[in-house]
Amino acid sequence: MSIPGPDDILREVLPNGIVVLARENHDSPSVVVSGYLAVGSYDETDEQAGLAAFTASALPRGTTRRTFDEIYEEVESVGASFGISAGVHHTGFGAKSLAEDLPLILDVLSDVLRHPTFPPQEVEKLRGEILTDLEEREHDTRRMAALTFRELAYPEGHPYGRSLIGYPETISAIRRDDLVAFYEHGFGPRGMVIAVVGAVEPDRAVEQVEAAFGDWEGSMFSREPLPPVSRPTTIRQKFVPIPGKTQSDIVLGVPGPARTDPAFLDAVVCNTILGVFGMMGRLGEKVRDEQGLAYYSYSRVEGGHGPGPWTVIAGVNPSNLERALESIRAEIRRICQEPVPEPELADSQAFLVGSLPLRLETNEGVARAILEMEQYDLGLDYLQRYADLIREITPERVLATAQRWLDPDAYVLAIAGPPEEAGSGRQEAG
Amino acid sequence: MSTTIKTTLDNGLTVLLRDVHTAPVASFWVWYRVGSGKEHVGITGISHWVEHMLFKGTPRWPKGTADKAISREGGMWNGATWYDFTTYYATLPAEKIELELEIEADRMTGALFEPKEVEAERTVIISERQGAENDPLFLLSEEVMGAAFRVHPYGHETLGHMCDLQGMTRDDLYRHYRTYYVPNNAVAVAVGDFEPERMLELIRKHFGSIPAGELPNAPHPTEPPQRGERRVMLEGEGNTAYLTVVFHTPPATHPDFHPLVVLDTVLTGASGMTLFGGGGTNKSSRLYRALVDTELATQVSGSLVPTVDPFVYSITATVRAEHTPAEVEERLREELEKARSEPITEEELNKAIKQAKAQFAYSSESVTGQAFWLGWSEIFAEYTWFEQYLDRLSAVTPEDVLRVAQEYLRRSNSTVGWYVPRNEH
Numbered sequence: 001m002s003i004p005g006p007d008d009i010l011r012e013v014l015p016n017g018i019v020v021l022a023r024e025n026h027d028s029p030s031v032v033v034s035g036y037l038a039v040g041s042y043d044e045t046d047e048q049a050g051l052a053a054f055t056a057s058a059l060p061r062g063t064t065r066r067t068f069d070e071i072y073e074e075v076e077s078v079g080a081s082f083g084i085s086a087g088v089h090h091t092g093f094g095a096k097s098l099a100e101d102l103p104l105i106l107d108v109l110s111d112v113l114r115h116p117t118f119p120p121q122e123v124e125k126l127r128g129e130i131l132t133d134l135e136e137r138e139h140d141t142r143r144m145a146a147l148t149f150r151e152l153a154y155p156e157g158h159p160y161g162r163s164l165i166g167y168p169e170t171i172s173a174i175r176r177d178d179l180v181a182f183y184e185h186g187f188g189p190r191g192m193v194i195a196v197v198g199a200v201e202p203d204r205a206v207e208q209v210e211a212a213f214g215d216w217e218g219s220m221f222s223r224e225p226l227p228p229v230s231r232p233t234t235i236r237q238k239f240v241p242i243p244g245k246t247q248s249d250i251v252l253g254v255p256g257p258a259r260t261d262p263a264f265l266d267a268v269v270c271n272t273i274l275g276v277f278g279m280m281g282r283l284g285e286k287v288r289d290e291q292g293l294a295y296y297s298y299s300r301v302e303g304g305h306g307p308g309p310w311t312v313i314a315g316v317n318p319s320n321l322e323r324a325l326e327s328i329r330a331e332i333r334r335i336c337q338e339p340v341p342e343p344e345l346a347d348s349q350a351f352l353v354g355s356l357p358l359r360l361e362t363n364e365g366v367a368r369a370i371l372e373m374e375q376y377d378l379g380l381d382y383l384q385r386y387a388d389l390i391r392e393i394t395p396e397r398v399l400a401t402a403q404r405w406l407d408p409d410a411y412v413l414a415i416a417g418p419p420e421e422a423g424s425g426r427q428e429a430g
Numbered sequence: 431m432s433t434t435i436k437t438t439l440d441n442g443l444t445v446l447l448r449d450v451h452t453a454p455v456a457s458f459w460v461w462y463r464v465g466s467g468k469e470h471v472g473i474t475g476i477s478h479w480v481e482h483m484l485f486k487g488t489p490r491w492p493k494g495t496a497d498k499a500i501s502r503e504g505g506m507w508n509g510a511t512w513y514d515f516t517t518y519y520a521t522l523p524a525e526k527i528e529l530e531l532e533i534e535a536d537r538m539t540g541a542l543f544e545p546k547e548v549e550a551e552r553t554v555i556i557s558e559r560q561g562a563e564n565d566p567l568f569l570l571s572e573e574v575m576g577a578a579f580r581v582h583p584y585g586h587e588t589l590g591h592m593c594d595l596q597g598m599t600r601d602d603l604y605r606h607y608r609t610y611y612v613p614n615n616a617v618a619v620a621v622g623d624f625e626p627e628r629m630l631e632l633i634r635k636h637f638g639s640i641p642a643g644e645l646p647n648a649p650h651p652t653e654p655p656q657r658g659e660r661r662v663m664l665e666g667e668g669n670t671a672y673l674t675v676v677f678h679t680p681p682a683t684h685p686d687f688h689p690l691v692v693l694d695t696v697l698t699g700a701s702g703m704t705l706f707g708g709g710g711t712n713k714s715s716r717l718y719r720a721l722v723d724t725e726l727a728t729q730v731s732g733s734l735v736p737t738v739d740p741f742v743y744s745i746t747a748t749v750r751a752e753h754t755p756a757e758v759e760e761r762l763r764e765e766l767e768k769a770r771s772e773p774i775t776e777e778e779l780n781k782a783i784k785q786a787k788a789q790f791a792y793s794s795e796s797v798t799g800q801a802f803w804l805g806w807s808e809i810f811a812e813y814t815w816f817e818q819y820l821d822r823l824s825a826v827t828p829e830d831v832l833r834v835a836q837e838y839l840r841r842s843n844s845t846v847g848w849y850v851p852r853n854e855h
Contacts, residue, residue: 027452028795030788069723072713077781079700079788081710096710098788129728132670132751139668141564244667244852246560278497279485285494292550295558315561317553347502354504357523361453362795 003356004366006380010202016189016216020209021370022202023195025363031099031198032363033082033109034371036090038191042159042223044182050166051174052086054130055182059084061122063115068122071108080105084112088159089305090375091187096364099199103208110212116183123176134168141249141416142315144240148414149251152236153309158227160255160306188218193374197367226306229255232410241419247295248318248417252328256310256405259303259376266401267301267310269393272348274335275299275312282331283312293317293324305376310405318417325413333408339395353387434804434813435626441642442614445633446804446813447626450797456527456622457801459519460534461809463617464610466588467513467739473598474583475590476606478511479555483603484518485509486547488540493547496533503529506798511588514738515809516610521798524623528632534618535636538611548600556596559589566666566849567674567746573662574674574847578742582653612643617808621801653678653740662847671749672849673727673758677838679743682736682810688822689830690734690743690838692782696774696831697765698732698745700785702793720765721747726758736810742845743838755848769835773828786823 002008010022044051060082061068075082080097082105093113097105137143147163154161166174194213196205232254257267275283280298287297294316302308312332316324359365360383373382435447465477487493500507505522507530518537520530562568572587579585589595618637620629656678680686694701699712712718712731721727727747734743747758793799807816 028791030791030795069714069719072711076699076711076714077784079710079785083711096792098791125723125725128725128750129722132728132748135669135751136748139566139670242667246563247557278494278501288554289494290550292553293557295554295561315557317557317560320553320557347498351501351504354502354523354526355506356504357453357455358504358506358521361455361797 003383004360004370005384009370009380010206011380012206014189014210014214016214016218017191018189018209018213018216019193019374020206021193021195021374022200022205023197023366023370024200024202025197025366026199028363029099029199030363031097031102031196031200032367033095033102033105033194033196034093034364034367035192035194036087036092036371036375037113037187038220039091039186040087040089041162041164042088043186046157046162047170048174048178049162049170050130050164051170051178051182052091053165054126054171054174055179056084056086056091057130058118058123058126058179059112059116061126062117062119063111064117065111065115066108068119071112074104075108078104082109086164088164102196102200102205103211106208106212113187114216118176118179118183120176123179127171130165130171131168134165134171139242141242141245141247144242144416145249145251145414148238148240148416149253149309149311149412152238152414153232153253153255153412154229155227158229160229160308185221188220189213189216190218190220193371195367195370195374197363197370229307231255231405232407232412234410235413236411237413237415240414240416242416243419245418247315248321248415250314250316250321250324250328250413250415251311252325252411252413253309253311254405254411255307256301257303258306258308260305263397263401263404264303265389266393266397267405269345269348269352269390270335270398270401271299271301271310272352273340273344273398274331277348277351282335283314283328286331287314287324287327291323291327293320293327297324297328321415321417329408332406332411335402336399336406336408339399342395345393345395345398349390349393352390356383356386434817436813437630439613439634439638441638441640442612443637443640444617444808445630446617446619446808447629448621448800448804449624449626450621450800451623453797454524454623455521455797456524456620456624457519457521457797458527458530458534459517459619459801459805460538461515461517461617461619461805462610463515463615463809465511465513465515466586466590467583467737469583469586469590471586471591472594473602473606474586474594475555475588476594476598476603477516478588478590479551479595479598480603480607481509481511481516481518482551482555483543483548483607484537484541486544486551487542488536489542490536490540491533499529500533505530513584513588515806517805519798519801527620527622527624531632531636535640538613538616538637538640541607543600543604543607545600548603552595555589556592559592559595562589566668566670567672569666570664570672570674570847570849573664574676574744574845575742577660577662577847578676578678578845579653582651582739584737584739584741609643609646612645613637613640614642615645617805619801619805619808621804622797650739656843658842660845662845664847664849665852666849668851669751671755671851672746673749673755673762674744674746674847675759675762676742676744676845677840677843678740679734679838680740681738682815686834686837687736689826689834691786691823692774692779692826693769693831693835694732694734694743695782695785696778697769698730700782700789701734702789716765716769717745717762720761721758724761725750726753726761736807736815738810755850759846763841766835766839770832770839773832776828779826779828779831783823787820790820
């Protein structure tokens with residue numbers, strides 16, 4: 001197996017604008033289809049939070065050719081699966097099947113993406129499922145900490161600052177007509193990308209995609225630029241009390257670098273040192289391991305088309321909350337003040353480079369990597385250049401990226417957990 | 431499909447090797463035949479805690495050095511504890527796999543269990559349990575399993591009871607480690623891009639000199655037959671109600687197991703053969719149609735797990751707002767009675783088999799997934815169980831499925847649990 005690159009990834013642009021990427025792999029008789037459309041929660045308003053996600057979930061609920069039951073009977077009968085879900089900038093779709101069933105799976109995907117009918121009864125059924133899930137979320141410390149972080153970290157009206165799946169009020173208020181209007185405005189072939197990876201010849205894959213999507217017509221709509229996001233200058237925090245829980249979840253961080261930022265990989269290396277390498281980097285070592293304060297403690301840098309979050313995430317006993325936060329702050333301070341020692345940097349670089357074959361072992365992994373190259377315009381030779389890009393990062397660059405984004409005294413902090421011990425005296429954000 | 435080689439070293443270590451040359455990676459696992467299914471009250475959770483301690487250093491690999499060595503080579507590394515096993519593994523670029531052999535051989539005997547580390551880990555483990563307690567489905571499962579098993583240790587969670595986590599000592603942990611971490615109680619599995627002869631040599635080199643140990647000969651607890659339905663009512667925080675129903679079922683090696691797999695697939699959809707879950711959607715399954723399509727529930731899932739001793743088949747549903755566990759249970763019972771009175775159709779049977787074939791193909795994409803299944807099936811049966819899985823499923827008839835539904839989905843063989851939000855009272 002070689003690292004996927006321009007030599008073995010076929011890239012074709014169909015006349016209607018759809019970009020098709022295909023790579024062959026006959027090690028297993030299966031195939032993965034993965035891609036996205038240029039519509040997402042970006043294109044909804046705060047008042048209709050969750051509209052893009054609701055629409056995406058409603059697509060497979062019935063089409064002009066198939067009922068909901070027929071869609072899933074057909075797909076599941078051959079052991080295949082598929083899903084559609086909204087993101088901020090895109091609506092993603094994915095499917096997996098035996099290679100022999102690729103035409104069927106593309107036909108179903110095309111049907112649900114192009115000919116949804118939003119049957120009223122199915123829309124109501126789905127609404128009930130979403131509302132039940134939102135009720136569960138209100139009592140889930142991890143999900144509430146993550147949501148609260150987003151709401152605090154981004155200004156009002158910013159698509160990154162609201163819940164992707166919405167809120168009980170917004171989901172209850174969305175009408176079927178809103179779904180239809182959102183679909184008609186946003187769904188089309190322009191900006192669509194689809195990757196096919198697995199036991200199918202690339203030319204055949206492109207042909208089959210063209211057969212399913214080639215005659216889809218539509219034009220691109222325009223978007224306002226993202227509202228500006230400022231770096232926190234103080235500590236902005238909020239505590240969400242959830243009675244009856246035994247553990248508190250913490251999300252601490254900032255709006256971070258976009259995937260397209262020239263220094264994004266510097267941030268990836270910095271984050272690997274901080275909260276990934278080995279048993280979750282310096283955070284894992286100090287917060288979890290030396291002090292036994294948490295069951296988990298790590299960090300992640302999300303990237304994306306805009307300033308996605310760069311966060312530290314931890315689950316702690318409420319009585320250890322202050323000590324854990326102090327310990328997390330100390331690690332942020334250290335990475336912002338001291339250049340990372342060369343051997344420690346070399347370790348994280350070796351990890352990022354060495355783990356590439358593992359990340360590319362499955363068809364899903366390859367499809368993910370190919371889509372990332374396409375989505376962020378990294379070039380199809382990106383994976384082949386990746387090792388050099390990582391290895392040329394210096395301690396100075398890591399320090400500069402830490403100082404640019406992180407600050408132990410200025411960040412957004414969201415905590416969700418039991419009220420008694422942890423809530424007392426904790427200041428609420430205004 | 432590649433062939434598997436099985437052999438046993440002189441010290442009793444079982445070795446399974448399968449060379450797969452699809453990607454330049456290899457996965458190496460050591461499985462110990464010990465888990466929470468061998469624990470008693472007082473030391474529940476001990477297997478899981480011991481697993482954590484194996485990441486806290488040996489004289490040769492002091493704490494923090496082994497995980498860094500693996501990461502430096504781009505590997506992924508972890509451990510897991512369950513009812514029937516404790517396992518450790520790493521997947522690495524193939525030319526670096528010997529590193530994991532070295533680390534696993536070293537910590538089979540050399541883990542330090544320093545008292546300071548044991549205490550630090552006590553809070554981590556308690557924190558892990560508290561995190562789990564945040565989830566109503568964990569609380570419900572713990573209650574239901576406790577009611578379903580009065581005698582067998584499968585009745586307590588792998589995480590252990592809180593009082594045991596507070597009370598266990600370093601000596602308890604160390605004794606458990608020295609008793610069960612011996613080559614004659616272990617299975618080593620390697621899958622990936624290597625030559626089998628060379629891999630066997632390496633395994634001999636690293637593990638061959640570890641002496642066999644004497645395993646305890648304690649009588650194994652047998653769960654007495656259930657003589658009537660059991661019910662558990664749990665109240666807790668939240669707005670959402672849940673329903674779980676479990677039925678005692680036979681172990682993986684029993685001839686009824688494969689018909690039960692088909693029954694589960696017809697009722698709740700195909701299960702993933704990948705490492706953690708998967709399996710796609712189940713929207714064309716009987717119970718989805720009966721409970722979710724009818725808007726009584728928002729989700730339903732089934733779980734039939736291969737085990738050493740008789741375990742349970744469980745069905746869990748999330749009750750939709752404005753409905754009650756009672757309504758969901760009633761509708762569920764009707765569906766189960768149907769499965770007990772009429773055979774499934776040929777179409778349903780063929781669909782279940784095709785689904786299993788697809789899941790099998792997906793699982794073979796990753797060497798980690800293959801090593802997991804080989805090792806796990808060697809623990810609860812033999813590795814050939816995994817290799818023969820599709821053939822066994824293909825031999826199942828609608829009559830077999832009807833028979834096992836009648837035998838196991840009896841009301842008197844069930845334990846029912848409701849999780850009811852406290853604020854509804």
